[in-house]
Amino acid sequence: MRFSVCAPIGGIHVKKSALIACAILAVAFALSAQEAAPPAGAARPGGPGAGNAAQAAAQAAAADRGRAAFKQNCAACHAEDATGGRGPDLIRSSLVRHDKNGDLIGPVVTGGRADKGMPPFPFTDSQISDLVAFLNAQIALFDLHTRFGPYPNDIPAERLATGTVEAGKAYFNGAGGCSGCHSPTGDLAGIAKKYTPPDLEVRFLYPSGTPSTAIVTLPSGEKFEGTLLLNDGFNVAINGKDGWYHSWPRSAVKLEVHDPLAAHAALLDKYTSEDMHNIFTYLETLK
Amino acid sequence: MKKRSALILFLILLAPSISRAQALDPGKMLKPSTDTWPTFNGDYTGRRYSRLTQINKENVSSLSLAWAFQSHATGLQSMPLEVNGILYISGGNQAWAVDARTGRQVWHFARPGMAVSGSNKGFAMWHDRLYLTTPDAQLLCLDAKDGKMLWQIQVDDPALKAFGGVAPLVIRDHIIVGTSGDTADLPGFLLSVDPMTGKIEWRWDAMPKPDDTVAWNSWPHDTNVVTRGGGMTWITGTYDPELNLLYWGTGNPHPVENGDTRPGANLYTCSIVALNPDTGKLVWYFQSSPHDSHDWDTVMTPVLFDGTFKGQPRKMLAQANKNGLFFVLDRTNGKALISEAFVPANWVKGYDDRGQPIPNPDKEPKPDGVLVTGGVGTNWQAPSYDPETGLFYVNSRETMGVFYLTMPGKSAEGWAGRDFFLGSKSMLKAIDVQTGKIRWTADTEGRGGQSGILSTAGHLVFTADMSGNLVALDASTGKALWHMYPGGSFGTGPMTYELDGRQYVVFPVDGVVYGFALPHAETSGR
Numbered sequence A: 001m002r003f004s005v006c007a008p009i010g011g012i013h014v015k016k017s018a019l020i021a022c023a024i025l026a027v028a029f030a031l032s033a034q035e036a037a038p039p040a041g042a043a044r045p046g047g048p049g050a051g052n053a054a055q056a057a058a059q060a061a062a063a064d065r066g067r068a069a070f071k072q073n074c075a076a077c078h079a080e081d082a083t084g085g086r087g088p089d090l091i092r093s094s095l096v097r098h099d100k101n102g103d104l105i106g107p108v109v110t111g112g113r114a115d116k117g118m119p120p121f122p123f124t125d126s127q128i129s130d131l132v133a134f135l136n137a138q139i140a141l142f143d144l145h146t147r148f149g150p151y152p153n154d155i156p157a158e159r160l161a162t163g164t165v166e167a168g169k170a171y172f173n174g175a176g177g178c179s180g181c182h183s184p185t186g187d188l189a190g191i192a193k194k195y196t197p198p199d200l201e202v203r204f205l206y207p208s209g210t211p212s213t214a215i216v217t218l219p220s221g222e223k224f225e226g227t228l229l230l231n232d233g234f235n236v237a238i239n240g241k242d243g244w245y246h247s248w249p250r251s252a253v254k255l256e257v258h259d260p261l262a263a264h265a266a267l268l269d270k271y272t273s274e275d276m277h278n279i280f281t282y283l284e285t286l287k
Numbered sequence B: 001m002k003k004r005s006a007l008i009l010f011l012i013l014l015a016p017s018i019s020r021a022q023a024l025d026p027g028k029m030l031k032p033s034t035d036t037w038p039t040f041n042g043d044y045t046g047r048r049y050s051r052l053t054q055i056n057k058e059n060v061s062s063l064s065l066a067w068a069f070q071s072h073a074t075g076l077q078s079m080p081l082e083v084n085g086i087l088y089i090s091g092g093n094q095a096w097a098v099d100a101r102t103g104r105q106v107w108h109f110a111r112p113g114m115a116v117s118g119s120n121k122g123f124a125m126w127h128d129r130l131y132l133t134t135p136d137a138q139l140l141c142l143d144a145k146d147g148k149m150l151w152q153i154q155v156d157d158p159a160l161k162a163f164g165g166v167a168p169l170v171i172r173d174h175i176i177v178g179t180s181g182d183t184a185d186l187p188g189f190l191l192s193v194d195p196m197t198g199k200i201e202w203r204w205d206a207m208p209k210p211d212d213t214v215a216w217n218s219w220p221h222d223t224n225v226v227t228r229g230g231g232m233t234w235i236t237g238t239y240d241p242e243l244n245l246l247y248w249g250t251g252n253p254h255p256v257e258n259g260d261t262r263p264g265a266n267l268y269t270c271s272i273v274a275l276n277p278d279t280g281k282l283v284w285y286f287q288s289s290p291h292d293s294h295d296w297d298t299v300m301t302p303v304l305f306d307g308t309f310k311g312q313p314r315k316m317l318a319q320a321n322k323n324g325l326f327f328v329l330d331r332t333n334g335k336a337l338i339s340e341a342f343v344p345a346n347w348v349k350g351y352d353d354r355g356q357p358i359p360n361p362d363k364e365p366k367p368d369g370v371l372v373t374g375g376v377g378t379n380w381q382a383p384s385y386d387p388e389t390g391l392f393y394v395n396s397r398e399t400m401g402v403f404y405l406t407m408p409g410k411s412a413e414g415w416a417g418r419d420f421f422l423g424s425k426s427m428l429k430a431i432d433v434q435t436g437k438i439r440w441t442a443d444t445e446g447r448g449g450q451s452g453i454l455s456t457a458g459h460l461v462f463t464a465d466m467s468g469n470l471v472a473l474d475a476s477t478g479k480a481l482w483h484m485y486p487g488g489s490f491g492t493g494p495m496t497y498e499l500d501g502r503q504y505v506v507f508p509v510d511g512v513v514y515g516f517a518l519p520h521a522e523t524s525g526r
Helices: A002-006 A015-032 A050-073 A094-098 A105-111 A125-144 A165-173 A197-205 A262-268 A273-283 B002-014
Strands: A213-217 A223-231 A235-240 A245-249 A254-258 B064-070 B081-083 B086-090 B094-099 B105-110 B124-126 B129-133 B138-143 B149-154 B169-171 B174-177 B189-193 B200-205 B238-240 B245-249 B271-275 B282-287 B303-309 B312-320 B325-330 B335-341 B348-351 B357-359 B370-372 B384-386 B391-405 B417-432 B438-442 B454-456 B460-464 B470-474 B480-484 B495-499 B502-509 B512-517
Touching: A050 A125, A094 A105, A094 A125, A105 A125, A165 A273, A197 A273, A197 B391, A197 B417, A213 A235, A223 A245, A223 A254, A262 B417, A273 B370, B124 B169, B129 B174, B238 B303, B303 B384, B312 B391, B335 B348, B384 B454, B391 B460, B417 B460, B454 B495, B460 B502
Parallel strands: none
Antiparallel strands: A213 A223, A213 A254, A223 A235, A235 A245, B064 B512, B081 B086, B086 B094, B094 B105, B124 B129, B129 B138, B138 B149, B169 B174, B174 B189, B189 B200, B238 B245, B245 B271, B271 B282, B303 B312, B312 B325, B325 B335, B348 B357, B370 B391, B384 B391, B391 B417, B417 B438, B454 B460, B460 B470, B470 B480, B495 B502, B502 B512
16 A cells, blocks of 8 residues: 555656655655654654554555646646656745645646746645645655665665676685685575665675774783773773673783774775676675 | 944944943954954864964873863754853754853753754854854844844755754854755855844855856756755855955755766866855855765865965965865965875876866766765864964775765756765874875874864864864874863864963863863963
8 A cells, every 4th residue: 555656656767666665655754744854764664653554555545646647737847757847846846845735836736827837727625635745755755865865775686786696706706805704605695685785785895893802911911802892092991701891091901903804894995896796796696 | 235334333332232341353353362262163264273372282181171061952063152251152943152261051042942953063253143053044143142032034945955054154244154955956055144134145156157157067958957056055164354255165066976967067066166255256166076976065164374385475275175185275266286185085087287186987876886985085074274283184084985876867856876985994184285295194093083173382183083082182293192081972173262361172072062271270370
């Protein structure tokens, strides 16, 4: 039902990913009534309660009807995706964005804009509501493509897999030295099933969240080993293997740090974009 | 206009209800003394350099907490002003006046009926009035005496996701204010506003008009993309009173990461522009990221200083850019004397005859991703220039960026892409302004950071590091001479002033404003 919003969207070329964006959109509808919409990143699925879900479904159905009406009556001038053509772009229209339940859009639609060559359209109030729902859906879709939006996790694997499996495998076993630590049948078996395509790519480029380990030697010769928590030049802190937190002034101890990601950090400066595409194409086969 | 302003000023000076003792003497803006920090950057040059020497490299190790002001807000980004013993600190929809000697609150302002969340980069002050921009893109004028609001004007359209944040800049009787926003396509601009009435005096648009041929032709015209924008003006500029030129940086073009929608250089986005502050007319521009497709705003402070360059006296302007490049320009005409990367920057193919970089088209965001270095080499948090050492201090970052074009095609709008920055290495770098080469790097694990920077004649560089420490570094070597862990995140940088013979270094951290000074025993008797 939510997915009904995502009938083909002309001109945006989002294709499959639009289906997933659609689920997010349905939530965004519920939020769009608020005075100040939260950033797109906040509109993730899974939050709203049952009441909101029903409301979102109703909005999605309204947007779907609005899309059909828009395509038939408005798209010739404003484009199917509402980004404008002969008529103005409605995605970045101040009037559209300030509209509350059709209070601004309604008069323009039913009255037309004779001075600008727009004829009047005899829409009913409920048809105006549908149009507003559609335009809100389009705005939410465009706003999703921000740095903070969840959108690119919907990038399909085939869009990223533009290299060759052979070249990726050769890099893995050769120049990259990946096979020194990793195995496609061992730790990486099924890796492509575990992560979304962009997550897989970003993670092999630079896996985050694996802390360094440290060996701290006191002047007495006593050694402590554990996970490095702080090394800011002034103090050293670890979570020791003994289960306790320990800290020392940096100048008072000898410190050996082991960064398990050092090889990834070194490779990061060497990768070309082609290497990245090849490795991804290869890893994507590990399902 | 000038006559009217002069008349108004005359009336203000006559008005008995206004305490002249606490108001800002406009002369302090031109030659700031050591007892005041009257504007976002401390003075018009943007150097963030203080001549104060009481706290210096010999005694900074005993720097101690003098007071702490608890704002009970979170994530302050405000650079405090200090005028006649009062600190003025802004939040998003709220503000405080605080005793600069004791940290005690003088007044608190909260906009009626508005959430007090959000942030703001600071105030501008004109006589007895304060000016701030708000999350809903308004410019507010407050009475500095009691924090009462005198007027507000709508600067930009929040429905298009425009917002305020920039600290305005006062030039004589003009309040210069910019705008922010990147979610929807939105054109950037600067306004000059009458300080008494809020009336708009002029507007400079980052998007060119058809009669501005070179800039107009730097956009395609088969679509309306030239009207749609970019070039947001979200960090305070600088000013040269002798040349009467206002220098301001502009942000990225829109759609942000889809460059295919807008072939050409896309003037005046990602540019340093020099404007006449009386008319808003452009005098020159320097585009630091022509045809940007990576969100590499050019809003970082354009820092002004004079000196000899290769044997010739020059009026210079230096900027460490978000795109990883360091520029020194002749600020009379905008020609580059130095264009040099301060972090690896693989998006640069070369430089044109004005010293502007030529972007490599292969590094534009692609549907399958592209690896790009150079950004975010630094960000808006202020750098500092020390005329004694001739060094430009900048908190830099080396990362590998992955840029995906998620909305290809001509009808893209807004951001249209997504980027990740991996393997970040943060360092404070000291750049020689004569060569553009890095003299020293404070690259101790965790040093460097995203805080602003202050340098002083005490031969010190104050900033914060990535491990959450406030630090004072030796200006010549980068050696840490003092540090303190304040337990919060950094949204702005340090500033300094001297009152009653005592020098304070003030550092807002999260919701707390810390005032540091030497122990009384060390400052008495001076």
